[in-house]
Amino acid sequence: MNGAQALLRTLVDAGVNVCFGNPGTSEMHFVAALDSVPEMRGILGLFEGVVTGAADGYARMADKPAATLLHLGPGLANGLANLHNARRARTGIVNVVGDHATYHKQYDAPLESDIEALATTVGWTRTSTSTEALAADAVEAVKVAQSGRIATLILPADVSWGDGGAAAAPLAAPVRPTVAENVVHAIVDVLRSGESTVILLGNAGTRERALRAASRISQATGVKLFAETFPTRIERGAGVPAVDRLGYLAEQVTWQLTDVRNLVLAGAKSPVSFFAYPGKASDLVPDNCKVHVLAQPDDDIAAALEAIADVVAPDVEPVLQEAKRPELPQGDLTPQNWVDVIGALLPENAVIVDESNTSGLLLPTATAGAPKHDVLTLTGGSIGFGLPTAVGAAVAVPDRPVICLQADGSAMYTASALWTMAREGLNVTTVVLSNRSYAILKLELQRVGADSTGPKALDWLDLSRPDLDFVSLATAMGVPATRAATAEDLADQFRESLAQPGPHVIEAAIPTLF
Amino acid sequence: MNGAQALLRTLVDAGVNVCFGNPGTSEMHFVAALDSVPEMRGILGLFEGVVTGAADGYARMADKPAATLLHLGPGLANGLANLHNARRARTGIVNVVGDHATYHKQYDAPLESDIEALATTVGWTRTSTSTEALAADAVEAVKVAQSGRIATLILPADVSWGDGGAAAAPLAAPVRPTVAENVVHAIVDVLRSGESTVILLGNAGTRERALRAASRISQATGVKLFAETFPTRIERGAGVPAVDRLGYLAEQVTWQLTDVRNLVLAGAKSPVSFFAYPGKASDLVPDNCKVHVLAQPDDDIAAALEAIADVVAPDVEPVLQEAKRPELPQGDLTPQNWVDVIGALLPENAVIVDESNTSGLLLPTATAGAPKHDVLTLTGGSIGFGLPTAVGAAVAVPDRPVICLQADGSAMYTASALWTMAREGLNVTTVVLSNRSYAILKLELQRVGADSTGPKALDWLDLSRPDLDFVSLATAMGVPATRAATAEDLADQFRESLAQPGPHVIEAAIPTLF
Structure with a gap:
């Protein structure tokens, strides 16, 4: 078998059986090999930002990595923004980036560039230098991805087309590292100190099993719980313990952490301001608050929380969110009422991909008591995350309805998803929450203290002139679409969309908050 | 004045008075400062690939750099593919990339990433570390861009918002280095050797002044002329000396350079195969052919050629292309006849941005005798170049009609242009040349010798299921659009579009060549 065939066989035998890709000439042998490895599903994206965002969404829902296939440096570059989000999500991905044949690189052909330098900005990188070594390199890449990191395997064309490839032995799914007992006991002491304490949950700490343990701990000790601001995947809704997320604005976090003396990190990072602002703090840990690490993001967070709960709350049950939905609202759409439509109609077992940005500020409240669901959020701040991530989530869990709540400006980054x-x-x-502006920047322009907001500045925050028509845009790409001006429209169209198989787009005209 | 104001004033005084951008929070002071520097025109792109491609197109036509404004590492990453093309075009661009405040970087906030590593892959990079130093850093960046390279100035938010900024002294336009006399004389000896010789023209060597000198040399000495395969900007048409481009396929180049003993590089690189293919050569210089360098890409190529012409062809006139247009064809569109419509109707003084890829193989012949025009080509092989580059070209030369010939698959990369x-x-x-496939890859799949072309492989080269509707896509973004099925349709719609101001899209259904 040639290198490409050995690589695909190795990936499949390591549990990586979906490849999102956009190939070029240097990847043609990989593409040709897809037919010889039927277990590998290949899914074409029309732009690499779609490909990498889909791999992120897939891994968040499948709890295992997908592969991507990208065309040399420019193909990888196009995918970096969503790889950045995946890196912040600690989502494992195996990028296969085609390169020129090893002997061809010296000629500095037009597509030559420094692929390793690009890949290293998001994680582990290796260039496979021989067909014989390729399978072992692929196993290393999958191991890295299984640990929640981005692995980029650069595949020179001659390594791919060369003969003498052999698949590696199958690779088992990994086990998350267990938190040491002494760490658990130290945190137990903190929780029992009687001081004001917060447990900040991140990564798998926002999944149901961890949330149940955390809720028991909170009930028994009185400590407060928060989820990180932008969770990779948070399980919530009726029957799951509810936990608020730390706010996006530094002022919100300061308020949430008032008088806290101990901050226990369970898979989350210590809170910092998303951006710097003149005269405002960057580190959001209150003065006189000690930070304790229970679990690193990739540790077995749920087991660590359960170990604590078994000590401090042996007979305590978690407090579960009651089922409770908003009333269906009426009238013109507003930032207040569209979220009530979603809350009122969210189907069982949904996955929400949330890139609603400012339009979605009230979404968590409106959906708190909806049927149990997952929410995937924009972990890295790099916009254009929503539509591609929804692709990957839907591939990972085809039997669950995926709801993509997508701000308009961000939608334009990766619309071909x-x-x-x-x-x-x-x-x-x-x-699509169409408020025809980069609304967040209208807020931020004030917050950074920019003293001039003349017409040229405001022009760059404005998405009208011309208005974007997302019904036409979706139709252009084969997705049925409708437009909602009122809450009743949105409810009707949302119900109808859920009743039909396949994708749908609803453009919801929402006034901007700012 | 604050840093942002000093930076904008410095750029304008150095001749950089257009900024294409897509900002975020860390760039808000730069955005706010736009209103205090009225000479700077700000143009919003909805995706950074549009922004950088527009800067490339602008510089190709304006012969001076534009600035871009990009949001941290992910914003730069999204723009890298078209920066790669600009690097290969030797187009100067000044990227201003916002970054977190200097004191904020230590906190590894969600959008933190290694911006310098990304920027270094395309050129010169500097992080400005103080408001006082910013203007001098900007002057360095402009000088680099004036020399035909990509300059990236990383602008921490506090350096931008800090007080104490001062604009630098105005910067004059640069002068291209002159080729030394002894080099000119050595090339004269080669041209007079009587051996079979080719002059390969690149960079400014494909502009009219250089082409006229090269034509005189060719007439006097019998040497053959070729332009590089993908010129940055080639001036051609009636009244300009015609010169063929080297082919894209190695086989074509081998044929074009048969028996050549001397290859003289005038602003071009020595020819290499675009990709490697099993068993085929990468270096396309024939055996027994000597390569001589007359001029580097950034030298004053026209002056060097004129110096030679003054020696070898003092009384010889260049041979100019006759005015000659194809007949207007009839019938269903084909790869053969759509180019004849363009050739028959190309307006005076047009700029063609050519990303027609396989659909445009016959374009050079059909437009050879059309009125004088410029053609901008895909220098770096990174697709998604056409629409953004057309934006920049139209901004640079607003009185000239810009014709963007755009393959469908590539169009989807940066459609928001x-x-x-x-x-x-x-x-x-x-x-839009809509052949509903990555047609080039159908050819390349065979050429690389991939032995299996099963349904999964072919699926990745196919852009149907669903068909893309470029009329809806353009309409969604406020651009009037029509669809042409026949040569008559295309002619009518092309004429109508040229008669109306503003942008238009014509979707032309072209069968795939492969």
Whole structure:
């Protein structure tokens, strides 16, 4: 078998059986080899930002990595923004980046560039230098990805087309490292100190099993719980313990952490301001507050929390969120009422991909008591996350409805994800929150203290002139679409979309908050 | 004045008075400062690939750099693919990339990443560390860009918002280095050797002044002329000396350079194969052919060629292309006849941005005798170049009609450039060559010798299921659009588009060549 065939066989035998890709000439042998490894599903994206975002969404829901196939340095570069988000999500991905044949690189052909330098900015990088070594390199890449990191395997064309490839032995799924007993006991002491304490949950700490243990601890000791600001995947809704997220604005976090003396990190990082602002703090840990690490993001966080709960709350039950939905609202859409439509109609077992940005400020409250669901959030702040991530989530859990709540400005970064939804018949309902502005920047322009806000500045925050028409945009890519002006429209169209298989887009005209 | 104001004033005084951008929070002071420097024109792109491609197109036509404004590492990453093309075009660009405040970087906030590592892959990079130093850093960046390279100035938010900024002294336009006399004389000896010789023209060597000198040399000495395969900007058409480009396929180049004993590089690189193929050569210089360098890409190539012509062809006139257009064809569109429509109707003084890829193989012949025009080509092989480059070209030369010939697959990379065309009212007629496939890859799949072409492989080269509708796509972004099925349709719609101001899109259904 050639290198490409050995690589694909190795990936499949290591549990990586979905590859999102956008190939070029240097990847043609990999593409040709897809037919010889039937277990590998290949999914085409029309832009690499779609490909990498889909791999992120897939891994968040499948709890295992997907592969990507990218075309040399420019292909990787196009995918870096969503790889950045995946890095912040601690989502494992195996990028296969084609390169020129080893002997061809010296000629500095037009597509030559420093692929390793690009890849290293998001994680582990290796260039495979021989067909014989390729399978072992691929195993290393999968191991890295299984540990929640981005692994980039650079595949020179001659290594791919060369003969003498052999698949590696199958690779088992990994086990998360266990938190040491002495660490658990030290945290127990903190929780029993009687001082004001917060447990900050991150990574797998926002999944149901961890939340149940954390809720028991909170009930028994009185400590407060928060989830990190932008969780990779948070399980919530009726029957799951509810936990608030730390706010996006530094002022909110300061308020949430008032008088806290101990901050226990369970898979989360210590809170810092998303951006710097003149005269405002960057480190959001209050003065006189000690930070304690219970678990690193990739540790077995749920087991660590359960170990603590078994000590401090042996007979305590978690407090579960009651089932409770908002009333269906009426009238023109507003930032207040559209979220009530979602809360009122969210189907059982949904996955929400949330890039609603400012339009979605009230979403968590409106959906708190909806049927149990997952929410995937924009972990790295690099916009253009929503639509691609929804693709990957829908591929990972095809039997669950995926709801993509998508701000308009961000949608334009990776809109061609809609085409992949149509081609693959994915059950994704996208609601585009069309407020015709980069609304967050209107807020931020004030917050950074920029003293001039003349017409040229405001022009750059404005997405009208011309207005974007997301119904036409979706239709152009084969996705049925409708437009909602009122809460009643949105409810009708949302119900209808959920009742039909395949993707749908609803453009919801929402006034901007700022 | 604050740092941002000093930076903008410095850029304008150095001749950089257009900034394409897509900002975020860390760039808000730069955005706010736009209103205090009225000479700087700010143009919003909805994705950074549009922003950088526009800067490339602008510089190719304006012969001076534009600035870009990009949001941290992910914003730069999104722009890298078109910066790669600009690097290969030797187009100067000044990227201003916002970063976190200097004191904030230590906190590894969500958007933190290694911006310098990314920027270094495309050129010169500097992080400005104080408001006082910013203007001097900007002057260095502009000097680098004036020399035809990509300059990235990383601008921490506190350096931007800090007080104490002062603009630098105005900077004059640069002068291209002159080729030394002894080099000219050595090349004269080669040209007079009587051996079979080719002059390969690149960079400014494909502009009219250089082409006229090269034509005189060719007439006097019998040497053959070729332009590089993908010129940055080639001036051609009636009244300009015609010169063929080297082929894209290695086989074509081998044929074009048969028996050549001397290859004289005038601003071009020595020819190499675009990709490697099993068993085929990478270096396309024939055996027994000597390579001589007359001029580096950034030298004053026209002056060097004129110096030679003054020696070898003092009384010889250049041979100019006759005016000659194809007949207007009839019938269903084909790869053969759509180019004849363009050749028959190309307006005076047009700029063609050519990302027609396989659909445009016959374009050079069909337009050879059309009125004098410029052609900008895909220098770096990174697709998604056409629409953004057309934006920049139209901004640089607003009185000239810009014709963007755009392959469908590549169009999907940076389609939101259409929105910027609409907002700015740019005179761009885009013809989307819709063959519903990555046709080049169908050819390449065979050429690399991939032995299996099963349904999964072919699926990744196919852009149907669903079909892309470029009329809806353009309309969604405020650009009027029509669809042409026949040569008559295309002619009517092309004429109509040219008669109306502002942008238009024509989707032309072309069968795939492969």
